[in-house]
Amino acid sequence: VNTEGGEEARGTADLVARRSYGKLVAFLVARTRDVAAAEDALAEAFALALKDWPQNGCPANPEAWLLTVARRKAIDDFRGRRRGEIAIEQLGQVSDGLEAAATAAEIPDQRLALMFACAHPAIDAGIRAPLMLQVVLGLDAKSIASAFLASPAAMSERLVRAKEKIREAGIPFRIPEREELDGRLGAVLDAIYAAFSEGWTDPGGADLIRRDLTEEALFLARLVSDLLPGDPEALGLLALMLYAHARRHARRQAQGEYVPLAEQDPAAWDAAMLAEAEALLARAGAMRSIGRYQLEAALQSAHVFRYRTGCANWPEVVQLYDALFALAGSPVVALNRALAIAEIEGPEAGLRAMPEIAADPRLAEYQPYWAARAELLARAGECEEARRAYELAIGLERDPAVRRFLDRRKARLRA
Amino acid sequence: MQYILLAYAPETLWSEQSHEEKEKKLHAAYGPFVEALQKAGVVKGMNRLRLTKDATTVRAPEGKQQVLDGPYADSKEQLGGYFLIDVPDLDAALSWAARCPAAEHGAVEVRPIWEMQR
Numbered sequence: 001v002n003t004e005g006g007e008e009a010r011g012t013a014d015l016v017a018r019r020s021y022g023k024l025v026a027f028l029v030a031r032t033r034d035v036a037a038a039e040d041a042l043a044e045a046f047a048l049a050l051k052d053w054p055q056n057g058c059p060a061n062p063e064a065w066l067l068t069v070a071r072r073k074a075i076d077d078f079r080g081r082r083r084g085e086i087a088i089e090q091l092g093q094v095s096d097g098l099e100a101a102a103t104a105a106e107i108p109d110q111r112l113a114l115m116f117a118c119a120h121p122a123i124d125a126g127i128r129a130p131l132m133l134q135v136v137l138g139l140d141a142k143s144i145a146s147a148f149l150a151s152p153a154a155m156s157e158r159l160v161r162a163k164e165k166i167r168e169a170g171i172p173f174r175i176p177e178r179e180e181l182d183g184r185l186g187a188v189l190d191a192i193y194a195a196f197s198e199g200w201t202d203p204g205g206a207d208l209i210r211r212d213l214t215e216e217a218l219f220l221a222r223l224v225s226d227l228l229p230g231d232p233e234a235l236g237l238l239a240l241m242l243y244a245h246a247r248r249h250a251r252r253q254a255q256g257e258y259v260p261l262a263e264q265d266p267a268a269w270d271a272a273m274l275a276e277a278e279a280l281l282a283r284a285g286a287m288r289s290i291g292r293y294q295l296e297a298a299l300q301s302a303h304v305f306r307y308r309t310g311c312a313n314w315p316e317v318v319q320l321y322d323a324l325f326a327l328a329g330s331p332v333v334a335l336n337r338a339l340a341i342a343e344i345e346g347p348e349a350g351l352r353a354m355p356e357i358a359a360d361p362r363l364a365e366y367q368p369y370w371a372a373r374a375e376l377l378a379r380a381g382e383c384e385e386a387r388r389a390y391e392l393a394i395g396l397e398r399d400p401a402v403r404r405f406l407d408r409r410k411a412r413l414r415a
Numbered sequence: 416m417q418y419i420l421l422a423y424a425p426e427t428l429w430s431e432q433s434h435e436e437k438e439k440k441l442h443a444a445y446g447p448f449v450e451a452l453q454k455a456g457v458v459k460g461m462n463r464l465r466l467t468k469d470a471t472t473v474r475a476p477e478g479k480q481q482v483l484d485g486p487y488a489d490s491k492e493q494l495g496g497y498f499l500i501d502v503p504d505l506d507a508a509l510s511w512a513a514r515c516p517a518a519e520h521g522a523v524e525v526r527p528i529w530e531m532q533r
Contacts, residue, residue, distance in 0.1 A: 122509070172503070172504035172505060172506050
């Protein structure tokens with residue numbers, strides 16, 4: 001084996017894996033209904049490719065090559081495992097389906113159907129994002145566990161259980177009918193956003209061991225918006241994520257210190273990415289069907305506009321929060337709305353508009369709640385109360401850079 | 416695939432009404448559902464169960480039979496009947512479950528049937 005061939009083979013395999021992993025899994029799963037078996041078959045095909053390609057050269061159509069190997073393995077596997085449980089005719093159907101489709105020149109893209117299965121209402125909401133990352137993108141349980149702050153063993157067990165449920169409960173692989181599409185798509189988008197947010201909570205990637213999944217989540221959001229270009233919420237979610245991602249370099253100083261949005265240098269934002277987000281949001285808006293993600297993206301757009309132009313647009317921001325609250329009322333939305341009100345009517349009005357902990361006890365453990373409260377109290381001159389709120393916020397924060405930032409804020413208070 | 420829809424509802428439902436009134440309401444609720452199931456040709460079996468006051472629970476730890484008056488579990492909602500259906504996938508089973516009157520009054524548990532060698 002010459003090393004050059006080996007490297008080329010590895011390069012091609014990596015490229016196919018990145019571009020087509022989910023497509024190949026989706027193809028196999030649509031015919032066998034068995035996610036774990038499809039993953040195993042594909043893993044084996046990739047392993048064989050890394051042995052075969054350096055010797056015999058990379059095939060002209062690497063995807064078809066991989067699919068042929070994986071298909072054979074999937075049929076063997078299906079036959080072996082399901083013997084005694086499934087009638088022979090079903091095996092026949094599955095292998096016919098696998099054979100027939102493999103002769104087609106183009107592999108149909110069924111990734112969207114696969115995502116709908118991963119985010120099916122019968123699957124526990126907390127495992128949908130990890131499941132999608134593994135099944136559609138091929139991430140291993142260890143990387144996913146690290147991003148979701150779970151132990152690899154526990155994550156792996158939950159993923160196995162979810163795949164078993166898909167198979168044994170007969171969760172279908174199809175894009176839902178029109179009348180149920182909106183509700184079901186919401187679950188897919190929520191799972192993608194959850195994957196993205198997990199990436200965000202480690203803002204600077206300061207913790208190198210913790211896997212940053214923002215790029216993977218962006219890939220999924222792009223995929224959904226490509227496959228459903230007529231859905232405004234799919235576009236809205238991608239826009240929202242791009243707005244956030246465009247600022248990723250500005251939210252840390254060179255030394256890794258946290259920089260809040262209000263103190264970021266707009267010149268450090270990714271202008272091309274922001275332009276893409278703006279264009280997506282405009283396209284979504286033209287479809288005239290408002291939703292949570294479009295509103296959140298519109299808020300990002302308003303913030304970007306304000307910092308770039310210096311024009312205070314707080315009334316517009318409050319309006320957007322009102323609309324968001326009406327649509328998806330949550331204490332977090334109420335909190336952000338209160339901060340916007342403080343910009344118009346002063347810190348006392350902001351404090352009055354803040355949600356009550358009594359209304360949602362989870363607020364008591366929500367760092368941004370205490371940080372926001374501290375900020376407003378400080379502006380209102382209530383130094384003692386502000387100090388207490390800062391201390392609570394610091395105690396609740398995981399990220400050391402954010403803790404240091406809050407500490408500096410606290411130190412600014414007059415004694 | 417075959418699924419069983421387990422219909423759970425409070426046994427006290429409409430209990431303030433006369434027996435005849437209650438039966439009439441039940442028939443009005445379940446009649447159309449059963450008819451739709453039959454028309455669709457998906458139903459393999461179904462039964463209504465008598466109330467849990469007529470239930471007897473048996474255990475036999477180490478072969479020693481214990482018989483107890485009452486249902487397996489005491490809960491507000493009790494299994495009141497079941498529908499065994501044959502449909503293409505879980506979504507189809509779930510949409511039948513949603514139409515079952517018990518979904519409105521209590522809950523419907525959807526369980527896939529373990530497929531045996533044929």
